[in-house]
Structure formats: C-alpha cells, structure tokens
Amino acid sequence: MSGTLVLVRHGQSEWNLKNLFTGWRDPGLTELGHSEAKAAGQRLKAKGLHFDIAYTSVLSRAQVTLQHILDEVGQPGLETIRNQALNERDYGDLSGLNKDDARAKWGEDQVHIWRRSYDVPPPGGESLRDTGARVWPYYLHDVQPHVLRGETVLVAAHGNSLRALIMALEGLTSEEIIAQELATGVPIIYTLNADSTVASKEILTA
Numbered sequence: 001m002s003g004t005l006v007l008v009r010h011g012q013s014e015w016n017l018k019n020l021f022t023g024w025r026d027p028g029l030t031e032l033g034h035s036e037a038k039a040a041g042q043r044l045k046a047k048g049l050h051f052d053i054a055y056t057s058v059l060s061r062a063q064v065t066l067q068h069i070l071d072e073v074g075q076p077g078l079e080t081i082r083n084q085a086l087n088e089r090d091y092g093d094l095s096g097l098n099k100d101d102a103r104a105k106w107g108e109d110q111v112h113i114w115r116r117s118y119d120v121p122p123p124g125g126e127s128l129r130d131t132g133a134r135v136w137p138y139y140l141h142d143v144q145p146h147v148l149r150g151e152t153v154l155v156a157a158h159g160n161s162l163r164a165l166i167m168a169l170e171g172l173t174s175e176e177i178i179a180q181e182l183a184t185g186v187p188i189i190y191t192l193n194a195d196s197t198v199a200s201k202e203i204l205t206a
C-alpha cells in the first residue's frame, strides 16, 4: 500500500442554499457551510490524519473549507496549491439561474441530463467528461505522485470536479457516476496501492 488521498467537497455555499447553479461563480459559505467544514476537520483530526500537502481550486468556497480543515487539524500553514483545474464544472449559461426555474423552463428531464449526464454539456458549459478532461490529468501529474510516495494528501474541491475524479479513480462507468452524489463537507479517505489503484475507501460521515 502507498499513501492516503482525502477528498472533500466544500461546505454549503450561499448559492447551494439559494438553489442556484454555481459552476465557476464564487459565492461564499453559509454559516452551516462554515460549521460543516470545521466538523470535517474535527473528524479528520479524530482519525489521526496529518497532511503533507493540500490542493484546492481557485474558488473561495473550496479554499475557505480547506482552511477550516487545516485549522482544525492543527496545520494552518500547510503548503497549499491552488489550481483552476480543480474548479467546479463550468455551468455555462445556467450559472446563476435557479434550478427550479430552469426545470420550469426546460423540463425536469433536460435539467437532469445537464446536471448528471456524463457527456451532455449545459449550454455554453462543460459536461462531466469535459471536467474530467482537466481534473484527471492534473491529478495524475501533480497530486498522485505525492500519494504514491506515501504521503497524505488533502484535496478540497467541488461536487462535480470531485465526481469526475472519483469516476476515474474508481473506474466507474458513465452510468455508475450518475448516481454518485457528494455531500457537502464529508471527507472521503482513500488509500492507494503502489500501482495507483484504490486499496480502501472510507466516507467520514458525522
């Protein structure tokens, strides 16, 4: 076995609460989102995890979530790399629209296809496949080498950028990924084998 990879979706954002498509827009965390992030850090601390490096997106909800976690585990100054490759899937023209209003306008089925299909992009935005095409190479080139060296790596990112990563990590099909929903502020702990396949997975729910 080699190292440990912890993935965490940011805590609830203002736009999650308002039910708006977010994508690359940059709302902050709600009060609940801040406490979810702190609770995630406490649960990681209780597991005795000590991180060697952290990665996040260039969006503040993920960065603030990461900082709460690092504060809670007692590593507030840990080396942190921020990269756009880990950003949320770009929702294009849907960004900023209310999800119920979108269902009323385009229909439930079309909106579900835009939200959860693998390869149908929302107008002007990215499909999950498009998102994976930037997340996975970044993971392979920048993140995975640390894990394979035996380090413990934290990645704080977004619902769909992490779904794309998990799909490739676990070898899920485009059918299987549809049902995968990530809760806000719930860490997923993977250990990897030396050949980079997943050795174990634990979801740290409250």
Ligand SMILES: O=C(O)[C@@H](CO)OP(=O)(O)O
Pocket (backbone or CB within 6 Å): 016, 020, 021, 022, 023, 024, 088, 089, 091, 115, 159, 160
């Ligand atoms: O709005 C978004 O950017 C994402 C994540 O909150 O939404 P969805 O659940 O539709 O993928």
